[in-house]
Amino acid sequence: MLALHFPPLGHIVDWPGFAGTEGAWYEVNKVVLVYFFAVVLTGLIFVLGNKKQLIPTGAQNLAEISVEFVEQQLIEPTIGHNERKWLPPFMLSLFFYIFFTNIFEIIPVIQMPANARIALPMFLALLCYVIYHGAGFKEHGPIGYLKHALIPPGVPVAMLPLVMVIELVSKFLVQPFSHTVRLFANLLAGHILLVTFAVLSAGLWTAKWYAVFLPLPAFAVIFFTAFELMVSFLQAYVFTLLFGVYFGSAVSHEH
């Protein structure tokens, strides 16, 4: 029969450190390399997009499109009118950083999404958590923010204890957890999907007459590579959009 050796999960997401750094606290492996690449690429967008020509060319075009995208697609529907100067650049870099760490999933030679390890999504979600709750506390004051976050408008007094507990758990505990897991699990699932079909294709390559089925998984690899390109973009978009939603509900005033 067809002998398929699907590697255990540890083998497809754990990478050994590069020569000279194994075991050290600064151990550099493939995932860490992707972090660095993504930082450099995100920085490049800011540096190259900083030209101010009247007729934009090249990188300036990309930078202008992405700034417009962040302002119109991410900030406008979630936070509304925004006066915080730091918010668009923060969300722009958040979006591009996640996008670049994701996109290495389908770049040959590397083919490892850094977000398939939970460390980075967890760090980013906690960073967002601190920022939106911090902004909420700054906007409403400590007591006022707790009131704003825990008491939704129009709730009868008798229901308040129950509603406050639910809001407390969902806003302060579940929200960062689901923010993390959404990004992490999507990328891990995509990575496993690609590995599965690649292993299947490789297994069929040497199989006897089963080799006639080779085009099916081989086509699936190509299809899912294109699909993962979309997923990397969509997850970066969703992560940033959700940050916007959480931020918007933390600083909003309408009741």
Added chain:
Amino acid sequence: MLLAEITDTGLAAICYGLGAIGPGIGIGYLVGQSVQAMARQPEAAGMVRTTMFLGIAFVEALALIGFVVFFLGQG
């Protein structure tokens, strides 16, 4: 006995399959209604799309938590 041969991995896979039903129905309904909304009001398509992705993100979280629990359940 077949029942005695069910392993943790098999059980985890079955549970994940069951767990994916709800989000599957949810996302299908959500996207279907969004398409209907966009077809009826093309000028509101941008707003509907943003809300749709937001809704998908919330519904999908359930399936993804099931996916993570699947790996935990494998032991």
